[in-house]
Amino acid sequence: xxxxxxxxxxxxxxxxxxxxxxxxxxxxxxxxxxxxxxxxxxxxxxxxxxxxxxxxxxxxxxxxxxxxxxxxxxxxxxxxxxxxxxxxxxxxxxxxxxxxxxxxxxxxxxxxxxxxxxxxxxxxxxxxxxxxxxxxxxxxxxxxxxxxxxxxxxxxxxx
Amino acid sequence: xxxxxxxxxxxxxxxxxxxxxxxxxxxxxxxxxxxxxxxxxxxxxxxxxxxxxxxxxxxxxxxxxxxxxxxxxxxxxxxxxxxxxxxxxxxxxxxxxxxxxxxxxxxxxxxx
Numbered sequence: 001x002x003x004x005x006x007x008x009x010x011x012x013x014x015x016x017x018x019x020x021x022x023x024x025x026x027x028x029x030x031x032x033x034x035x036x037x038x039x040x041x042x043x044x045x046x047x048x049x050x051x052x053x054x055x056x057x058x059x060x061x062x063x064x065x066x067x068x069x070x071x072x073x074x075x076x077x078x079x080x081x082x083x084x085x086x087x088x089x090x091x092x093x094x095x096x097x098x099x100x101x102x103x104x105x106x107x108x109x110x111x112x113x114x115x116x117x118x119x120x121x122x123x124x125x126x127x128x129x130x131x132x133x134x135x136x137x138x139x140x141x142x143x144x145x146x147x148x149x150x151x152x153x154x155x156x157x158x159x
Numbered sequence: 160x161x162x163x164x165x166x167x168x169x170x171x172x173x174x175x176x177x178x179x180x181x182x183x184x185x186x187x188x189x190x191x192x193x194x195x196x197x198x199x200x201x202x203x204x205x206x207x208x209x210x211x212x213x214x215x216x217x218x219x220x221x222x223x224x225x226x227x228x229x230x231x232x233x234x235x236x237x238x239x240x241x242x243x244x245x246x247x248x249x250x251x252x253x254x255x256x257x258x259x260x261x262x263x264x265x266x267x268x269x270x271x
Binding site: 017018020021024039042043045046049050053104105106108109111112115116 | 180182184212213214215216217219220223224242243244247248251252253
C-alpha cells in the first residue's frame with residue numbers, strides 16, 4: 001500500500017438528520033491533526049455540512065448514502081463527497097445570488113461551498129455526483145494577515 | 160443533537176442566546192421563540208450566537224424569516240458573537256444588509 005493510500009480516510013454515512021455532523025466532526029479531527037487553523041477548520045466543516053445536506057435533499061439516491069473520502073497531503077486536505085443519485089448540471093443549479101432583489105432564503109449551498117474552499121469541482125451524471133473540494137494550508141505570515149483582516153472593529157455593524 | 164435557547168427580557172428588548180448546531184429544526188425553535196417574544200410586544204431583539212459554532216444554510220434561511228418578521232413589525236434585530244465563518248456566511252447570504260452584526264452583546268444592545 002502506498003504512503004498516499006495510508007493518508008486517506010473514507011466515511012460512509014446514511015442520509016438521516018444531523019448525520020452531516022459526523023462528517024464535520026471527522027473533518028475537524030483530521031484538519032486539526034494537520035495543523036489547520038481554527039478558522040480554516042470552521043470553513044471546511046461548513047463546506048462539508050452544505051455538501052452533505054445538498055446530497056440529502058436533492059440527490060434522490062436509492063441507497064440513501066453519501067461517501068466521503070478525506071485525502072491528507074502535506075499542505076492540503078482534499079475531500080471527495082459522492083452520492084449515487086440522479087445528478088445535476090452545476091451550471092444550471094439554482095443560484096441564490098443571480099440578481100434577484102431581496103433576501104433569498106434557499107439555494108445557497110454551492111455558493112457557500114465555493115466561498116469556503118480553495119478549489120471546488122463537480123462531476124455529475126445520471127449515475128451520481130462527486131464534489132471534490134480542496135483546502136490548502138497557508139503560511140504563518142499570510143495566516144496572520146488574513147486573521148487580522150477578518151476581525152470586525154468593535155461596535156461597527158458589518159454592512 | 161442538543162440545542163438550547165436561553166431568553167432574557169428587559170424593559171424594551173429581548174436577548175435570545177443559542178447553544179449548539181443551528182440547522183432546520185433548531186432554527187424553527189429559534190423562530191418560535193422569536194414569534195412568542197414578538198407576540199408579547201418585543202420588537203427589538205438581540206440574537207447571541209456565542210455558543211453556536213456550526214450552522215447550515217437551512218438554519219440561516221429560517222433566520223432570514225425572523226428578520227422579515229421583525230421588519231414587518233417595524234422592529235430591529237441584531238446578532239452578536241458570531242464566529243468569523245458564520246459572519247462571512249451571513250454576509251454571503253445578504254443578512255448583513257438587513258440586520259446589525261456586532262462583536263458582543265453590549266454593542267448589539269446599545270445599537271438597538
